[in-house]
Amino acid sequence: MVMTIDKAEVTSPSDREVLVRRSFKAPRALVYRAYTEPALLQRWLLGPPGWAMPVCEMDVRVGGRYRWRWQSDDGQSEFGFTGTFREVESLSRLVHTEAYDPGTLGDGYPGSEALVTITFTEAGGVTTVTSLIDFGSKAARDAAVATGMTDGMEQSYQLLDRLLAE
Amino acid sequence: MRQITSDRLDATFLALADPTRRAILARLASGEATVTELAEPFAMSQPAVSKHLKVLERAGLISVGQDAQRRPRRLEGKPLAEVSAWLEQYRVAWEASFERLDGLLAELQQHAPPRSRRRRHGAPRQKRG
Numbered sequence: 001m002v003m004t005i006d007k008a009e010v011t012s013p014s015d016r017e018v019l020v021r022r023s024f025k026a027p028r029a030l031v032y033r034a035y036t037e038p039a040l041l042q043r044w045l046l047g048p049p050g051w052a053m054p055v056c057e058m059d060v061r062v063g064g065r066y067r068w069r070w071q072s073d074d075g076q077s078e079f080g081f082t083g084t085f086r087e088v089e090s091l092s093r094l095v096h097t098e099a100y101d102p103g104t105l106g107d108g109y110p111g112s113e114a115l116v117t118i119t120f121t122e123a124g125g126v127t128t129v130t131s132l133i134d135f136g137s138k139a140a141r142d143a144a145v146a147t148g149m150t151d152g153m154e155q156s157y158q159l160l161d162r163l164l165a166e
Numbered sequence: 167m168r169q170i171t172s173d174r175l176d177a178t179f180l181a182l183a184d185p186t187r188r189a190i191l192a193r194l195a196s197g198e199a200t201v202t203e204l205a206e207p208f209a210m211s212q213p214a215v216s217k218h219l220k221v222l223e224r225a226g227l228i229s230v231g232q233d234a235q236r237r238p239r240r241l242e243g244k245p246l247a248e249v250s251a252w253l254e255q256y257r258v259a260w261e262a263s264f265e266r267l268d269g270l271l272a273e274l275q276q277h278a279p280p281r282s283r284r285r286r287h288g289a290p291r292q293k294r295g
Contacts, residue, residue, distance in 0.1 A: 008264050010257040011179065018256065022264045026271035034267055034274075044266040 015138040020131045028122035031129060032091045035118065036060045046070070055080065062088055066096065069103075079103035083113075094118045098133070100144065112140040179253075181225035186210070187218050191227060191241060198231055198240035 008022045024031050034040045038056040045068070046053055055069035062085055069080035080101040087095035098114040117132045135141035181187055190204055205215040219239060222228045231238040 008257055008261045010253050010260065012253065018253070020257075020260055022260070024264075024268060024271055026275060030271055030274055031267075034270060040270065040274075044270050045263050046266065049262065 012141075013132070016135050016141050018133045018135070018141060018144075020133070021128065023126050023128045025125065026127055027125065028091055028120050028127045031127040032120050035094070035120075035129070041068075050074075060085060060088055060094075062086065064088075069101075077104045079105045083116075086115075092120055112136055112143075114140070114144070177225040178227065181221050181227055184218065184221075187222055190215075190218060190222065194228060194239060194241040198238040200236050200238050204239065 008020060011019045011021075013019050034044065036058060038058050041058070042053045042056045045056075050073050051070045052073060053068065053070050055067060057065070057067040059065050064085045065082065066085070067080065067082045069078060071078040080103060082099050082101065083097040085094065085096045087093060095115065095117045098116050100112075100114075112135065114136060115134045117134075119130045121128050121130075133141075133144075135144055182191075186208060189208065193199060193204060193207070201212055201215055201219065204219070205212050208215065219228065222239075223230070226244075227242055228239045229242050231240055
């Protein structure tokens with residue numbers, strides 16, 4: 001088993017929400033930068049291997065917009081998110097809307113908008129980032145989480161193996 | 167996959183939150199076993215193991231076999247497969263990004279302690295007032 005003390009924790013606090021929590025061995029100011037500066041975001045916010053983030057525009061202020069777009073390395077697939085910042089408390093809290101653009105994936109839950117609340121806290125040199133994603137409805141949440149499950153059950157059995165091997 | 171109730175998922179996640187229970191599931195993945203057999207490798211009392219088994223049973227992750235004497239436990243893969251396919255995939259996708267962020271943060275801390283020298287990555291200009 002790989003020793004990682006800071007594995008992401010994903011829970012579902014309610015029918016319409018998902019909470020992602022992760023700790024990083026870095027000061028809060030640096031983690032905040034990694035979450036708000038396009039050049040840094042483009043280096044890490046990529047999901048599974050095989051995807052790049054060619055578009056990352058951030059206007060981090062209340063009412064400012066952001067636009068993220070990912071493209072598969074083979075250039076065949078793309079999708080994105082857009083939204084507006086509702087709250088910006090430098091270094092500690094970001095609230096933004098999040099509309100999913102399925103691009104070529106043809107999946108998801110069209111027309112819905114999630115509200116994402118990100119908090120940054122630091123203790124003893126470790127920064128914990130909590131993202132609460134409120135999808136607005138159970139149907140939208142389930143669709144969002146299920147997005148990308150193109151390999152269906154085969155993939156879930158691989159995950160089952162991985163989970164049991166932990 | 168979208169019809170799974172959140173109650174079911176909550177029970178499954180609670181059951182999976184404990185390393186002993188995950189180890190019990192791993193053991194049952196290789197075949198059914200009695201409470202006694204399950205208690206052996208864990209250096210735990212049978213009542214302690216039984217408690218874990220109850221949590222797993224409530225989550226539908228295991229069931230009790232037909233043999234009334236031995237009451238063997240067996241793995242029920244469906245809820246685990248459902249939950250792993252559901253939130254676990256989501257988690258895995260996030261974790262892949264977070265591991266890259268770990269590397270990036272380490273690199274930034276190593277190479278750029280004095281922030282003023284890293285103009286290139288300066289904070290995004292925020293309009294105020």
